[in-house]
Amino acid sequence: MHIRTAFPYETTHEDLWIPLADGTRLYARMWRPRTEEPVPALLEYLADRLSDSTAPRDAQRHPWYAGHGYASVRVDARGHGNSEGVPAGVETTEAADGVEVVHWLAARPWCDGRVGMFGISRGGDLSLRVAARAPEPLKAVVTVCPADDGFGPGVGPGPGRAGDALLTTGAHARAAAALAHVARPPDPAYVGEAMWRGLWADRLEAVDRFIRTGPPHPARGVHGGDGNAENGEGSERGAGDESGAGDEGRGGAPGDLSAIRAAVLAVGGWHDPHRDAVLRLVQGLPPDRVRGLIGPWSHQYPDQDRPPGPAIGFLQETLRWWDHWLGRPRTPAPTAPATSTPSDADLARDSNPDPDPDPNPDPDSRTPAGPGIGAGPVMSEPLLRSYVMDAHPPATAYPVLSGRWVGDTAWPSPLVTPVTHPLRGAPVLVRSPQHTGVDAGRFRPAGGDADLPPDQREEDARSACFEFEVPGETWILGSPCVRLRLTLHAARGQVVARVCDVAPDGSSTLVTRGARIMSARHGRDQVTRRVPGTAEDVRLDLAAIGYAVPPGHRIRLALSSAYWPWVWPEPGSEAGFTLDPSASSFELPLRARESGPTITFAEPQHSVPLGVVSAPTLDEPRPEQRVVHDVAKDEWCLEVVPHHHGTRVHPDGLAHTEEALETYSVREADPLTARARSSWSVRLHRAEPPGAWDARVEVRSEVACEHDDFIASGELVCKDGDEVVFHRTWEQRIPRTADRRPGDDIGASTERSTRR
Numbered sequence: 001m002h003i004r005t006a007f008p009y010e011t012t013h014e015d016l017w018i019p020l021a022d023g024t025r026l027y028a029r030m031w032r033p034r035t036e037e038p039v040p041a042l043l044e045y046l047a048d049r050l051s052d053s054t055a056p057r058d059a060q061r062h063p064w065y066a067g068h069g070y071a072s073v074r075v076d077a078r079g080h081g082n083s084e085g086v087p088a089g090v091e092t093t094e095a096a097d098g099v100e101v102v103h104w105l106a107a108r109p110w111c112d113g114r115v116g117m118f119g120i121s122r123g124g125d126l127s128l129r130v131a132a133r134a135p136e137p138l139k140a141v142v143t144v145c146p147a148d149d150g151f152g153p154g155v156g157p158g159p160g161r162a163g164d165a166l167l168t169t170g171a172h173a174r175a176a177a178a179l180a181h182v183a184r185p186p187d188p189a190y191v192g193e194a195m196w197r198g199l200w201a202d203r204l205e206a207v208d209r210f211i212r213t214g215p216p217h218p219a220r221g222v223h224g225g226d227g228n229a230e231n232g233e234g235s236e237r238g239a240g241d242e243s244g245a246g247d248e249g250r251g252g253a254p255g256d257l258s259a260i261r262a263a264v265l266a267v268g269g270w271h272d273p274h275r276d277a278v279l280r281l282v283q284g285l286p287p288d289r290v291r292g293l294i295g296p297w298s299h300q301y302p303d304q305d306r307p308p309g310p311a312i313g314f315l316q317e318t319l320r321w322w323d324h325w326l327g328r329p330r331t332p333a334p335t336a337p338a339t340s341t342p343s344d345a346d347l348a349r350d351s352n353p354d355p356d357p358d359p360n361p362d363p364d365s366r367t368p369a370g371p372g373i374g375a376g377p378v379m380s381e382p383l384l385r386s387y388v389m390d391a392h393p394p395a396t397a398y399p400v401l402s403g404r405w406v407g408d409t410a411w412p413s414p415l416v417t418p419v420t421h422p423l424r425g426a427p428v429l430v431r432s433p434q435h436t437g438v439d440a441g442r443f444r445p446a447g448g449d450a451d452l453p454p455d456q457r458e459e460d461a462r463s464a465c466f467e468f469e470v471p472g473e474t475w476i477l478g479s480p481c482v483r484l485r486l487t488l489h490a491a492r493g494q495v496v497a498r499v500c501d502v503a504p505d506g507s508s509t510l511v512t513r514g515a516r517i518m519s520a521r522h523g524r525d526q527v528t529r530r531v532p533g534t535a536e537d538v539r540l541d542l543a544a545i546g547y548a549v550p551p552g553h554r555i556r557l558a559l560s561s562a563y564w565p566w567v568w569p570e571p572g573s574e575a576g577f578t579l580d581p582s583a584s585s586f587e588l589p590l591r592a593r594e595s596g597p598t599i600t601f602a603e604p605q606h607s608v609p610l611g612v613v614s615a616p617t618l619d620e621p622r623p624e625q626r627v628v629h630d631v632a633k634d635e636w637c638l639e640v641v642p643h644h645h646g647t648r649v650h651p652d653g654l655a656h657t658e659e660a661l662e663t664y665s666v667r668e669a670d671p672l673t674a675r676a677r678s679s680w681s682v683r684l685h686r687a688e689p690p691g692a693w694d695a696r697v698e699v700r701s702e703v704a705c706e707h708d709d710f711i712a713s714g715e716l717v718c719k720d721g722d723e724v725v726f727h728r729t730w731e732q733r734i735p736r737t738a739d740r741r742p743g744d745d746i747g748a749s750t751e752r753s754t755r756r
Contacts, residue, residue: 001305002605007067009033015190018075020100027051027082027190031062032071038112040326041071041105045098045130046123049081050074051187052656052684057301059610064315067607070322071111075101077126079203082186086206098130106137114326117262118142118318120301131262140325141260142318143281144267145299147274172676173662176701176714177642180660180680183207183699183718183726187684189652189691196693197720204718204726257281263289263325265318269297270389271308271445271452276479276544282384282411292384292411293317294546296401298445303604306447308398313602320378382407385599388475388546388591391501391553394455394509396441397448403548405599406477406591415592416478423466423557423581430495430561431576433668435636436462437496437563438627441510442640450624456500456508456558463558464579466586467502470549478589479544480512482557485537485583490572491529493518496563497540500556501549508556514542515567535580557586562671565638565664569671571707571736615647615655622661635673637665652691657683677702694721710734 013031020026029050033039042065048054058074065072077094078085088094098117106113115137117127124143131141185200264285268275275294282292296308303314389403408415439459445451482497498513516538519529530536549555561576562569628637640662647657659681667673682697701714711733718726 001303001311002603003608004064004067004605005608007064009035009067009069011063011066013063013066018101018104020078020097024078024085024097025083026075026078026097026101027084027186028073028075029058029062030071030073031066032110033066033069035069038110039069039071040114040116040322041073041108041111042116042118042322043073043075043098043101043105044119044123045075045077045101045117046119046126047077047080047087047094047182049184049187050076051082051190052650052654053081053181055650056610056612059608060606061315063607064605065319065322068319070116070326071105071108073105079206080182082190084199086203087182094126095129095133098126099133099135102130102135102138112327113137114139116140116142116322116326118144120144121147121299128260128264131260131264132256134259134261138262140263140265140321142265142267142321144301145269145272145274146266146277146281172701172703173640173678176678176699177660177680179207179701179714179716180682180697180699183697183716184682184684185695185718185720187654187691188693189654189686193691197725200695200718201725207716207728257284260285261289263321265291265293265321267293267302267314269295269299269302270387270545270547271296271298273299273444273543279384279411279478279544287383287410288379290383291321291378291381292386294384294386296387296389296403298447298451300446303606304447305604307400307451309400311604313604315605316602324378382409382599384408384411384413386477386546388477388548390548391503391550392509393503394453394507396450396452396454398452403546404595406546406595407597407599412478413591415594416589417592418481418587419590421468421586421588423579423584423586425466425581427578427580428464429576429578430464430559431574432462432560432562434562434564434569434574434666434671434674435668436560437566438636438638440563440566442625443566448624453510456498456510457506459498459560460500460508460556460558462562463498463560465559466557466581468555468557468586470551470553470555472551473593474549474555474588475591475593476511476545476547476549476588477591480542480589481587482514482540482542482559483537483585483587484540484559485535485580486518487533487535487578487580488518488530489532489575489577490570491532492570493561493573493575493577494563494567494570495538495540495577496560496567497542498558498560499542499545500558501547502554502556504552511547511555512543512545514540515563516540517567517570519570532575537583555588564636564666564674565676568705569666569674571672571705573671574669611651612648615649615657617646634668635665636668637663639663653686653688654691655683655685657681657685672705672707675702675704695719705736708736710736 011031011033013029015027015029017025018028027050044058044062050058054074062072062074076083077088078097079087088097102115102117105111106115117130117138118141119127121144124146127141127143128146131138183204185203186196188196191199264281266278266281268278278292278294282290293302295302295312296310298306298308300306301314302312305311385405385407387403387405389401392398392401436459439454439456441453442448442451480499484495486495494515494517496513496515499511500508501511502508518538559579561573622641623639624641626639628639629635630637642660642662647655649655661679663677665673665675678699678701680699684693684695686692696719698717699714701712704711711731713731715729716726717724
């Protein structure tokens with residue numbers, strides 16, 4: 001990683017309020033070049049906290065853009081961070097507010113009227129939502145790891161789904177985390193001692209829509225809780241989520257890709273569960289206004305030194321995008337070091353000199369020449385640049401994955417050919433133990449030591465497996481497809497398909513996977529029980545992947561009837577299903593082994609780090625993931641510690657502590673024993689004025705299931721010092737078959753709240 005301090009422009013930064021039409025003010029932080037000429041504005045707008053949670057990541061990116069001639073602005077959505085108002089949904093108020101912010105920026109005298117928008121995860125989703133409203137000043141978008149399914153076939157399967165199956169780790173944990181984060185107060189050091197308690201009280205009175213942490217209807221996507229349990233990149237919570245409110249509000253009225261007028265650079269990683277969104281965007285948007293980029297990365301920005309790599313110079317790559325669509329800023333006078341109004345953060349930066357000053361800071365020498373970076377117009381790049389990973393032995397983390405970049409001028413690509421392999425053999429009963437799936441890895445990896453699936457041999461032993469020889473090196477690029485003829489032995493059930501790379505030593509590396517809940521086989525909004533004993537043809541489209549299988553390896557298709565805790569088990573699914581291989585097949589998208597022109601990227605660059613440090617502790621760290629088997633009960637329990645565990649101290653004296661634990665348990669033969677629990681504790685503490693405070697938020701939640709209902713319960717406690725200012729408990733029964741979501745007025749619920 002190259003830490004850069006010298007830039008073409010001197011810079012300044014300030015915190016400011018952005019007024020909305022209804023009188024609400026949004027809190028913003030802006031970095032911009034010192035120049036008399038108006039410049040384009042870049043907006044990162046999301047439901048998080050710019051003064052603590054995303055401050056370290058913001059310091060890496062926004063000053064860098066400002067140093068290259070752009071006003072770069074980070075804005076907290078209403079009801080989050082230090083902004084006024086109460087939390088709102090992406091599909092309604094947040095998107096409308098975003099349009100107002102775009103127009104406000106374009107009208108500033110320091111802005112030339114052109115605006116770009118960027119973000120990761122929910123921030124990427126929100127950028128697309130705002131772009132779908134087509135504000136005239138918004139000319140370009142960079143969306144990284146977008147997970148929204150609000151654009152129907154234009155984007156992806158939704159943040160809580162694998163195919164049509166309802167995810168446990170993708171729903172409950174992130175929704176519980178969302179509640180813990182949306183309940184955090186504004187910081188008195190920024191909004192003032194007189195305001196913060198009142199703003200917090202209003203925020204807490206609006207948490208009803210966030211306390212429904214149970215699973216949604218099993219035929220619909222999860223729209224509650226992005227929630228920081230599985231994070232993106234770069235926040236001081238460690239793995240870098242940028243959405244304290246989570247995925248809440250991602251659903252609702254679908255967006256319309258045809259309404260997007262801005263140019264879109266869509267970016268994802270093969271180890272991010274939402275990478276299919278990139279492929280759907282490059283397929284669904286006009287080719288003269290979209291480009292796609294998919295690397296080996298997890299749910300993070302591609303320039304992070306977190307596994308799996310290799311990282312790339314992503315800021316330089318996005319600078320090419322902004323320069324093309326927003327117009328390159330006027331070349332300034334001679335290069336000067338970045339400067340700004342002094343602050344604690346600046347003092348921290350000044351104590352960390354540039355270890356490797358950039359010898360070529362001129363804007364026309366921003367990046368080395370090469371077909372993938374800076375050698376020509378950005379729109380002359382292939383429509384899709386993707387990384388085809390080499391085969392690798394199973395491991396839960398990889399510092400770097402070898403492979404090669406390939407370019408495709410269209411998607412679907414004429415260089416990709418679907419090849420169908422029939423399954424062979426007599427009918428087979430697939431009746432997997434309910435703990436099948438404990439070796440699935442994190443739903444949303446973000447660079448942790450235990451993120452990725454370990455050796456799949458134990459999971460394969462709990463599945464029905466079919467193997468295919470590889471005659472020569474085989475490149476897979478795209479979404480494999482499985483067509484199965486199944487006979488269920490109960491009215492409901494699910495089927496899970498995994499594709500594994502089996503090495504000559506027998507080790508099994510997960511390549512990709514997908515799942516389908518049989519009651520949703522005719523669509524997410526149609527719940528249908530099937531007649532037991534009736535055969536039916538089922539299609540599963542698995543998550544897209546870029547992977548090269550070498551000679552001597554075998555491709556294994558593994559089918560199971562359970563996948564806990566990723567997938568909530570359906571009642572009766574312990575009966576399994578019978579597969580008829582003679583009427584089933586497996587389709588692989590095989591790409592021609594040619595990479596075309598060399599695709600290269602610069603080395604990663606960032607601005608000087610903010611100076612957030614982890615507080616030392618004598619406690620032994622908990623394992624990131626641990627599986628416990630209670631032999632007497634025949635119960636399996638997966639314990640998960642989110643990445644952002646512990647205390648981090650900011651240059652302004654703020655100590656931000658988060659402690660969390662998620663547990664998922666099930667008995668081997670009974671799907672109705674499945675249970676998910678989450679506990680989250682957040683403390684924001686500053687000992688010295690200005691802004692001395694000690695605020696705590698504690699959340700405990702649990703979801704269990706019966707034959708006809710989910711049962712969600714929990715507790716939220718908020719404290720100012722030792723004073724309890726808000727206390728709420730809840731219990732809710734959610735019908736498994738109602739076409740409703742948690743948060744709708746359904747079932748029987750009891751709630752108790754206390755406000756002091």
